[in-house]
Amino acid sequence: MPKKKIATIWLGGCSGCHMSLLDMDERILEIARLADIVKCPIVDGKELPEVDISLVEGAVTSDEHLREILHIRKQSKLLVALGDCAVMTNVTGMRNFFPLKDVIKTSYLNAPSNDAQGSLPSHPALLKLHEKTYPLQEFVKVDHYIRGCPPDADTIFHVLFELLHDRVPDITSMHTLKYG
Numbered sequence: 001m002p003k004k005k006i007a008t009i010w011l012g013g014c015s016g017c018h019m020s021l022l023d024m025d026e027r028i029l030e031i032a033r034l035a036d037i038v039k040c041p042i043v044d045g046k047e048l049p050e051v052d053i054s055l056v057e058g059a060v061t062s063d064e065h066l067r068e069i070l071h072i073r074k075q076s077k078l079l080v081a082l083g084d085c086a087v088m089t090n091v092t093g094m095r096n097f098f099p100l101k102d103v104i105k106t107s108y109l110n111a112p113s114n115d116a117q118g119s120l121p122s123h124p125a126l127l128k129l130h131e132k133t134y135p136l137q138e139f140v141k142v143d144h145y146i147r148g149c150p151p152d153a154d155t156i157f158h159v160l161f162e163l164l165h166d167r168v169p170d171i172t173s174m175h176t177l178k179y180g
């Protein structure tokens with residue numbers, strides 16, 4: 001069987017989902033026998049080539065994320081929402097209850113900090129945050145969902161393993177609602 005290509009990508013998330021990915025431990029070698037990981041925060045590829053499977057952590061929070069998820073969808077045969085932030089915004093969506101300007105002011109000016117003055121961010125990407133955060137399916141078709149915060153490593157392995165064998169993963173009996 002020819003090797004497939006996998007990408008794992010991190011949008012508006014905390015990296016916890018990628019930590020769970022690494023929690024597959026030695027089973028990563030089994031995945032590596034079936035596929036090349038061509039883009040991943042720990043591989044640090046700059047471009048996203050066409051891939052068979054993309055696992056996407058995190059919600060869409062900014063113009064940059066929106067551009068990324070549209071590009072990821074275009075490049076991926078199968079797109080998997082990895083973790084509850086990608087599936088339904090979760091922790092990233094807690095700011096949706098407040099106006100963005102208040103969230104930024106509270107985070108950068110009013111929060112306890114070693115910087116007595118506090119200062120508003122000037123990085124252009126931060127200036128293009130969306131007023132609300134959105135789950136991936138708001139903008140693109142999602143083929144599979146892996147719930148949990150972070151998702152369970154066994155579930156991630158099962159989904160990847162099945163997809164790499166061109167099977168539809170059945171996660172009904174898996175531990176899909178892991179928190180903490």
Ligand code: SF4
Binds near residue numbers: 015057082090151
């Ligand atoms: S689902 Fe949980 S672990 Fe994953 S990015 Fe969101 S907050 Fe972090």
